[in-house]
Amino acid sequence: MNVRSRTPGAPGKSLRLHGTIARELGIAIVSGRYKPGDLLVGEIASSEKLEVSRTAYREAVRILAAKGLVDARPKVGTRINPQTKWNLLDPDVLDWTFDTEPDLNLLNSLFELRNVVESAAAGLAAQRRSAAHLKAMRAALEGMAKHTLATEVGRQADLDFHATLLDATNNPFIISLTNGVSAAISTTTMFKQRKRPLRRDPLPDHLRVFEAIAEKDPGKAQQAMTELIELARLDTPISGSASRRRAG
Amino acid sequence: MNVRSRTPGAPGKSLRLHGTIARELGIAIVSGRYKPGDLLVGEIASSEKLEVSRTAYREAVRILAAKGLVDARPKVGTRINPQTKWNLLDPDVLDWTFDTEPDLNLLNSLFELRNVVESAAAGLAAQRRSAAHLKAMRAALEGMAKHTLATEVGRQADLDFHATLLDATNNPFIISLTNGVSAAISTTTMFKQRKRPLRRDPLPDHLRVFEAIAEKDPGKAQQAMTELIELARLDTPISGSASRRRAG
């Protein structure tokens, strides 16, 4: 059970040991293997089991605590927090959440939030965008058209389009919020690409959004973005009428 | 410069040493004393300056990194990230941001986001709320009426109302998002109470939202929430037509 031998889940960014452990534990928590209210076994035992030093293990726990997943206190131990305390929109937590086959309801909830935020963002962007924003968005769209979402550069252009749109809102909170979400979306985009090569061309949806923003028509921009996201949602393999969880 | 002698900023929750340091550094970052791109001085020097062990200092940096404020890498050092990478909606970051006199534009941006999210949430809640939700919201409103926002219990009732409303959306992301925001709101609520005793009675606004949700009228609920938030925004002392920052 040497953690060092495992393949790091998120490629590209070379995680250090504490990051790897945080990821492992984080996935265990968000996937439900550890349940809210449960106590993790003590530092000494855990670090020995993972064959790492207490230092590395502690820093991993510190990361999880910073993201609201756990709460560590002397004498009582490290407890898994209720889900309401988790920073679900933290990019890492989001990544961990959708690392495994994502929960159906959760995916729909994410699209729902994305619709709320990005549609409003499109409206604001239509009012506040600069010429530079417009130029950047146009370039992104050309990149999408040229490379398609089947390629890495194409997907990057898609992300650029959304990032620029959010930047145009000039609202730091909206920007902060959605750059995590878009990462998760790109994950699920790759996920849906895996099944079938995606017949529908996503470009027209984006173009409609772009044009509305160019015309400074907030209502139209918002409407176009809502349609874009709804279509994206329908493109995910498992978009069927998921049975909603009933509240307690 | 012994950090232990300082009064911890957030009362109630007993922070440990690393938490205290993280808070100090975090405030220094979000307030702009350290600027994006800057390098923090090395661990050894910093820990000595603060008269704490390297362990404690490192765990503090780990927390900041987990919230996206900094990025630490061997040989290069610990660098302040650009604001776009900060998890601005993290409860702690939000707390640190509004610890000092908050920036005007930022406060308006927060209200803007709150309007986007909570209005949509009200609409969703109108469709999905259970009888239990309705009951809890009614109780919260009674608490507000009885104790007013001048008292701690009254403010707690206000928070309960919003929390229950969000819970009724049944969307974990929306719930997660706004429990951080509500903390910031309560801060600014206290802030605005400080200046003048708040002449306007906030209860009617809340009642309109409640009734729309009770009637399962999404459009009306959304509209009522928009009005509630706009009125709250106007109640803050510094709500004047803040000059918007122009995008680069």
Next chain:
DNA sequence: GGCTGACATATTGTCTGAGTTATCCTAGGG
């Protein structure tokens, strides 16, 4: 002259083992 690869170097990362402190629980006193 510009490119390639090895190496020195600075900084964070990891390890170990000890001592400290906060919190819960139990027992004793009021």
Next chain:
DNA sequence: CCCTAGGATAACTCAGACAATATGTCAGCC
């Protein structure tokens, strides 16, 4: 029955050493 004092247990903090990792430099080669 409530309140207070002590003990046990977990995380917390400390100190000092060594390892890993990027970065930049400099020699050698084309």
